[in-house]
Amino acid sequence: xxxxxxxxxxxxxxxxxxxxxxxxxxxxxxxxxxxxxxxxxxxxxxxxxxxxxxxxxxxxxxxxxxxxxxxxxxxxxxxxxxxxxxxxxxxxxxxxxxxxxxxxxxxxxxxxxxxxxxxxxxxxxxxxxxxxxxxxxxxxxxxxxxxxxxxxxxxxxxxxxxxxxxxxxxxxxxxxxxxxxxxxxxxxxxxxxxxxxxxxxxxxxxxxxxxxxxxxxxxxxxxxxxxxxxxxxxxxxxxxxxxxxxxxxxxxxxxxxxxxxxxxxxxxxxxxxxxxx
Amino acid sequence: xxxxxxxxxxxxxxxxxxxxxxxxxxxxxxxxxxxxxxxxxxxxxxxxxxxxxxxxxxxxxxxxxxxxxxxxxxxxxxxxxxxxxxxxxxxxxxxxxxxxxxxxxxxxxxxxxxxxxxxxxxxxxxxxxxxxxxxxxxxxxxxxxxxxxxxxxxxxxxxxxxxxxxxxxxxxxxxxxxxxxxxxxxxxxxxxxxxxxxxxxxxxxxxxxxxxxxxxxxxxxxxxxxxxxxxxxxxxxxxxxxxxxxxxxxxxxxxxxxxxxxxxxxxxxxxxxxxxxxxxxxxxxxxxxxxxxxxxxxxxxxxxxxxxxxxxxxxxxxxxxxxxxxxxxxxxxxxxxxxxxxxxxxxxxxxxxxxxxxxxxxxxxxx
Numbered sequence: 001x002x003x004x005x006x007x008x009x010x011x012x013x014x015x016x017x018x019x020x021x022x023x024x025x026x027x028x029x030x031x032x033x034x035x036x037x038x039x040x041x042x043x044x045x046x047x048x049x050x051x052x053x054x055x056x057x058x059x060x061x062x063x064x065x066x067x068x069x070x071x072x073x074x075x076x077x078x079x080x081x082x083x084x085x086x087x088x089x090x091x092x093x094x095x096x097x098x099x100x101x102x103x104x105x106x107x108x109x110x111x112x113x114x115x116x117x118x119x120x121x122x123x124x125x126x127x128x129x130x131x132x133x134x135x136x137x138x139x140x141x142x143x144x145x146x147x148x149x150x151x152x153x154x155x156x157x158x159x160x161x162x163x164x165x166x167x168x169x170x171x172x173x174x175x176x177x178x179x180x181x182x183x184x185x186x187x188x189x190x191x192x193x194x195x196x197x198x199x200x201x202x203x204x205x206x207x208x209x210x211x212x213x214x215x216x217x218x219x220x221x222x223x224x225x226x227x228x229x230x231x232x233x234x235x236x237x238x239x240x241x242x243x244x245x246x247x248x249x250x251x252x253x254x255x256x257x258x259x260x261x262x263x264x265x266x267x268x269x270x271x272x273x274x275x276x277x
Numbered sequence: 278x279x280x281x282x283x284x285x286x287x288x289x290x291x292x293x294x295x296x297x298x299x300x301x302x303x304x305x306x307x308x309x310x311x312x313x314x315x316x317x318x319x320x321x322x323x324x325x326x327x328x329x330x331x332x333x334x335x336x337x338x339x340x341x342x343x344x345x346x347x348x349x350x351x352x353x354x355x356x357x358x359x360x361x362x363x364x365x366x367x368x369x370x371x372x373x374x375x376x377x378x379x380x381x382x383x384x385x386x387x388x389x390x391x392x393x394x395x396x397x398x399x400x401x402x403x404x405x406x407x408x409x410x411x412x413x414x415x416x417x418x419x420x421x422x423x424x425x426x427x428x429x430x431x432x433x434x435x436x437x438x439x440x441x442x443x444x445x446x447x448x449x450x451x452x453x454x455x456x457x458x459x460x461x462x463x464x465x466x467x468x469x470x471x472x473x474x475x476x477x478x479x480x481x482x483x484x485x486x487x488x489x490x491x492x493x494x495x496x497x498x499x500x501x502x503x504x505x506x507x508x509x510x511x512x513x514x515x516x517x518x519x520x521x522x523x524x525x526x527x528x529x530x531x532x533x534x535x536x537x538x539x540x541x542x543x544x545x546x547x548x549x550x551x552x553x554x555x556x557x558x559x560x561x562x563x564x565x566x567x568x569x570x571x572x573x574x575x576x577x578x579x580x581x582x583x584x585x586x587x588x589x590x591x592x593x594x595x596x597x598x599x600x601x602x603x604x605x606x607x608x609x610x611x612x613x614x615x616x617x618x619x620x621x622x623x624x625x626x627x628x629x630x631x632x633x634x635x636x637x638x639x640x641x642x643x644x
Contacts, residue, residue, distance in 0.1 A: 091377065092378055253521070
């Protein structure tokens with residue numbers, strides 16, 4: 001049996017304030033051998049443990065080849081995450097992982113990619129976008145659709161503008177409610193699909209965000225001719241163990257922590273969009 | 278057929294003595310607080326001789342009669358679950374040194390040695406379900422240690438309760454596998470059957486008598502009857518799998534009108550495995566513990582996501598429990614997660630009967 005349930009000590013090397021309540025923690029395992037051996041895939045997550053407070057699952061957003069540090073972007077929404085964003089360089093915490101199945105990047109090579117994300121800077125989507133842009137020649141056209149409720153919610157606005165300047169990359173943003181200086185679409189993200197129809201043929205789609213958004217977007221992609229197995233989505237559920245034992249993250253027959261968090265559409269489609277399922 | 282022999286009732290103490298010598302403790306069913314529970318057993322007289330259990334939806338009552346038998350009842354609120362899957366199990370503790378560094382110390386799994394007499398077929402089936410969950414990689418070391426140390430003396434069930442339906446799930450009333458020894462209780466004593474190498478050694482030391490043909494026939498007859506008298510049943514697994522497609526059925530709301538979301542069903546269920554991770558800080562802030570603690574899908578905290586429960590409604594929680602137990606479990610572990618013990622029916626304070634709710638949702642009609 002492996003000690004997948006035991007945290008290992010890590011040190012906060014750097015803290016980057018993204019917004020008032022969202023910080024990126026750049027971490028290093030303090031045991032050099034463990035740090036050197038640490039490998040993960042985009043879309044996987046770690047359990048971060050705070051002494052005396054508890055543990056939470058957080059996506060890994062750094063690049064797989066960036067072996068010096070690994071990054072977690074944390075938004076203060078609960079008891080543990082509020083304490084996590086207060087960490088400063090030199091502070092220690094526990095890390096266990098990586099857990100789960102990440103994005104199907106081997107399958108995505110050579111293909112056009114459509115990344116659909118909603119909400120406040122969806123970390124699993126950011127990890128895959130960065131992965132593709134650092135290996136630009138290995139992937140086809142990249143189309144990024146990001147929706148937010150209010151234009152002020154958009155995290156990493158400068159980053160989206162930078163991504164839009166990358167070769168063969170299109171960025172489409174939508175805000176339900178927007179300030180006057182918002183240069184992009186006002187309305188739902190799904191209204192942008194008409195603008196990308198020609199990008200969809202032969203594409204692989206990756207989605208991350210609120211479940212109703214992913215359900216609506218998935219159905220639109222299917223209507224526009226995409227095959228179900230070419231649509232992937234990253235799911236969220238309560239997680240305590242990360243290894244399929246505690247039972248909290250179940251979605252139908254799946255343990256999201258172990259069988260996901262990234263699923264192909266056909267595996268979960270019938271389970272989505274049902275309140276409380 | 279398993280090797281077997283006859284043990285006169287007066288010799289039962291020899292079995293208990295032997296198990297007590299070989300194991301750190303020997304548990305057996307005893308009456309405590311008006312229920313039959315597993316407790317440390319030293320003398321055969323401590324067994325619930327003469328007791329019967331009357332179980333109905335929302336009701337569990339013991340009656341004392343003139344029976345000669347020690348096992349003329351179905352089951353109590355406990356299965357083997359609390360003996361292997363501890364209600365609260367410390368996992369690690371962390372220590373913060375004055376320089377700020379953190380150390381995480383695992384709580385070692387201690388070797389265990391425990392004999393249990395009076396295990397039912399449904400308990401063995403549920404233990405196999407929990408084994409499939411907790412021993413699968415990466416595994417739970419504390420469960421594994423406790424499981425490794427178990428010596429199980431099963432007793433074929435002759436008195437199913439009104440709430441029992443193990444015959445329909447295929448898990449009882451007779452014990453098929455998973456025991457070290459199994460007993461058929463007859464009026465004059467026990468037919469002892471061997472189920473493992475460890476059981477074989479104990480069996481040989483017991484020096485049992487040959488089983489008379491009449492005793493064998495009596496045992497078979499009472500087992501057949503124990504299956505026949507069961508009134509409740511669950512539909513076949515393929516039919517139960519359809520529950521996953523019935524997520525929007527209005528009957529979930531109807532159950533929720535009665536369900537208190539108290540979690541009694543998940544506490545007495547011998548297969549329910551959900552547990553939360555709980556931080557247990559010491560008064561000294563440099564030290565903190567971390568434990569896994571039984572949880573229930575009927576609690577609001579079970580489904581917390583971004584600080585809010587995903588399943589805020591009781592109907593959603595009951596649906597989660599039943600669809601997991603009877604449908605999702607089949608995908609996860611190759612069979613349903615219910616063994617037909619009926620505990621969730623008896624110990625539900627409002628008497629919700631899962632077999633009736635399943636029938637209502639699937640539109641099953643019985644003659």
